[in-house]
Amino acid sequence: MDVIGNGFRRAAYSAGTTARVGWYTMHYLAGRHVVGPITSPGNVPKPMKSSPPDLAELRDSFRDLFRREWNDIAKGTYKLPRDLRRAPNPWRLIRNGRDYLREAKMVSRRAHTRGGGVEVRANRRGDLPGYYQQNFHFQSDGWLSDDSARIYDTQVETLFTGAGDAMRRRALPYLKRELDRLAAAGRGQDEVVFADIGCGTGRLLVDVADNFPELRMHAVDLSENYLNTTRRATSFSDRIVYTQAPAERLPYADGSVDIIASVYLFHELPPKVRREVAAEFARVLRPGGLYLHLDSVQYGDTGLDILLETFPRVLHEPYYESYCNTALPDLFAPAGLAPEGQEVGFLTKTSAFRKAS
Ligand SMILES: C[S@@+](CC[C@H](N)C(=O)[O-])C[C@H]1O[C@@H](n2cnc3c(N)ncnc32)[C@H](O)[C@@H]1O
Structure with missing residues (x-):
């Protein structure tokens, strides 16, 4: 692999992943703001069995993922990801971000509603298994609409702050x-x-x-x-x-x-x-x-x-x-x-x- 080519690829990889992580971290913070507290007012949260998170481990494993990915790209195991080789469509990113935040409000509403988790679509379909027809993640329409499919990638990348x-x-x-x-x-x-x-x-x-x-x-x-x-x-x-x-x-x-x-x-x-x-x-x-x-x-x-x-x-x-x-x-x-x-x-x-x- 030539040194100059790898230098360009490395710069593109670093710039692309940094922008991506920044963009989805902003969504994460905005989403947290929109959603508000996790427990409903008056509800005492159940105590946790696990120890508090080791934030240094979380940060290191996040960085290590990208370090390993870069090593694989540099070795030629796989290409610089397609998304990082092309300029993103800013309007699509902004629209998806807006829709993500709108949906976050709906998610929050269901999370605070008794039974919100098993709400199924009004137009339940007999040809699909019952377990499948739930609003997983509290998302509107579960897996069963174009809107849900359009917002999904932003939801996943936001959850993982750009590492999905x-x-x-x-x-x-x-x-x-x-x-x-x-x-x-x-x-x-x-x-x-x-x-x-x-x-x-x-x-x-x-x-x-x-x-x-x-x-x-x-x-x-x-x-x-x-x-x-x-x-x-x-x-x-x-x-x-x-x-x-x-x-x-x-x-x-x-x-x-x-x-x-x-x-x-x-x-x-x-x-x-x-x-x-x-x-x-x-x-x-x-x-x-x-x-x-x-x-x-x-x-x-x-x-x-x-x-x-x-x-x-x-x-x-x-x-x-x-x-x-x-x-x-x-x-x-x-x-x-x-x-x-x-x-x-x-x-x-x-x-x-x-x-x-
Ligand atoms: C969490 S998403 C993961 C999607 C994708 N693999 C990814 O990397 O993001 C789960 C996917 O599995 C599909 N799914 C769930 N149960 C399924 C089943 N029994 N048969 C086929 N697909 C199913 C859902 O429709 C949804 O698209």
Whole structure:
């Protein structure tokens, strides 16, 4: 990699990530102001079991995420992210910020309303599972509207003060290693099937398609609205098939997918459905196939357990607490997926699992 090229890339990376972190930190502070106190007046908050957060650890793990990402870019493991190579659209950023704050008021209202957490849409749909039709995070319309899909990325980046995409991209080094391994065995990228299940608005797929454009990619989500957002975000690729389907009943033949990824899907699923999805992933993976599981860090992974305890008290996250207490090998091993390494990147853990050959 040439020194001058890397110098430019480093400058672009630093400037881009600094601007991004600043922008979403401003949203975070403005959102806190709009939302106000977490507990309703007169309610005594339940005492916390975990110790107070170690703020130095929080800051260091945040910086370490970007440091590791830069090292991967400098080594050529993956490209300077697409978003940082292009000037952002200021009007879109401002509009999304405004809508984020409007929605924060609605979120706050539901958080302080008894039953606000299980409010389902008036037009409940018989073709979707009941557990799915909740306003997760107290967001308006749950997963089921274009407005929800449009605000989602700003909500995630604000929650993680600009680190959301960088955390998702911790999947890319694993993906690159797997593709190199398959290439050494004579299978080029254009023969490899990759599926992002619960793809949401397509944030991981944008980076996958940007870096590995020849892959045969599949985007799956149960929300048509989120899937349409993925379609627009990845329109630069003609190699992606978009499918609305439940993760627990994928429309793929046994052993037909080489690599599956899921990001922030499992903590949204009831425990029984988690086991069904684990079995379904094992069914559709080829023997020897790889599953990349990205989701929240869990209890004991960091010294920041109190954040995990706080999250479901602030936002409607009915299955988060049980997810954070689930040992991932206990979830995936019975399905036939054996653990093969993991990495914590700020508040997200990437865990790799392999189906036996
Ligand atoms: C927290 S979002 C994560 C989205 C995306 N992977 C990301 O990185 O931001 C969870 C996504 O999973 C989808 N989802 C939830 N339950 C699902 C299920 N049973 N089958 C398929 N998708 C599901 C939701 O529609 C939503 O888009």
